[in-house]
Amino acid sequence: MWRASVLTIFPDMFPGPLGTSLAGKALASGAWGLDVVDIRAFATDKHRSVDDTPAGGGPGMVMKPDVLGRAIDATATDERPRLLLSPRGAPLVQERVDQLSRGPGVVLVCGRFEGVDERVIAARGLEEVSIGDYVLSGGEIAAMALIDACVRLLPGVMGAPTSSAEESFADGLLEYPHYTRPQLWEGVAIPEVLTSGDHGKIAAWRRAEAERLTRERRPDLWAAFLRRFRSGSRTG
Ligand SMILES: C[S@@+](CC[C@H](N)C(=O)[O-])C[C@H]1O[C@@H](n2cnc3c(N)ncnc32)[C@H](O)[C@@H]1O
Numbered sequence: 001m002w003r004a005s006v007l008t009i010f011p012d013m014f015p016g017p018l019g020t021s022l023a024g025k026a027l028a029s030g031a032w033g034l035d036v037v038d039i040r041a042f043a044t045d046k047h048r049s050v051d052d053t054p055a056g057g058g059p060g061m062v063m064k065p066d067v068l069g070r071a072i073d074a075t076a077t078d079e080r081p082r083l084l085l086s087p088r089g090a091p092l093v094q095e096r097v098d099q100l101s102r103g104p105g106v107v108l109v110c111g112r113f114e115g116v117d118e119r120v121i122a123a124r125g126l127e128e129v130s131i132g133d134y135v136l137s138g139g140e141i142a143a144m145a146l147i148d149a150c151v152r153l154l155p156g157v158m159g160a161p162t163s164s165a166e167e168s169f170a171d172g173l174l175e176y177p178h179y180t181r182p183q184l185w186e187g188v189a190i191p192e193v194l195t196s197g198d199h200g201k202i203a204a205w206r207r208a209e210a211e212r213l214t215r216e217r218r219p220d221l222w223a224a225f226l227r228r229f230r231s232g233s234r235t236g
Helices: 021-028 065-075 094-102 118-123 140-151 199-217 219-230
Strands: 002-008 032-038 082-091 105-110 127-130
Touching: 002 065, 002 140, 021 032, 021 140, 032 065, 065 105, 065 118, 082 140, 094 140, 105 140, 127 140, 199 219
Parallel strands: 002 032, 002 105, 082 105, 082 127
Antiparallel strands: none
16 A cells, blocks of 8 residues: 655644645545654653754754654655655656656655754655655645655546546646536636537647747747657656
């Protein structure tokens, strides 16, 4: 079973949104598992301290390597990748999500304060992963985003097996626009081709729209798509 272990100083935040909808149903049915580890339980002083002042001075606090190291050692006893949620990390992309969802699961370390002592990152081989170029107050919401993205790809979790194959990023493109009834809403009709019943034309329209949106909104993705297309590998 795919398993996520989350190390946090706020264990009560979990499962949070992961306990509802698709992920929640899959969790309840045993399609995936969640262990939440309270980092504070590995503190040894009477105040159960998990942080200390930054070496060299400056604002804020830093998570202590000894406490976090013990929490990781007690949790990451198998081959699952160990990820530290971090704004400095490699941006999380669908390709990495696909890889993670095909593996045994993840061990996720949630930072707080100014972050984590650098030595524990190196010593425990933590892979730093960011969910975007902005700063959250802690890694928990980032961990939830990563878990949600993985869990929906697990076998049997999403309704139709083709759901993820056509989504944004699956072919390096953003997804085409969607429409549903009513046919006319506020004077705007559903594009005629979508109600034509001609599956070939619908597929061609969707493809053209996906390419247009990607070109207009994400020049970075569009350039990468063109590079792959020209080198003869659309999915690689
Ligand atoms: C206030 S942030 C620390 C920011 C850090 N001082 C910096 O400037 O890079 C506290 C924690 O939130 C989490 N976090 C914040 N932004 C994140 C992001 N974009 N992606 C993933 N985790 C994030 C990390 O675990 C981080 O250690």
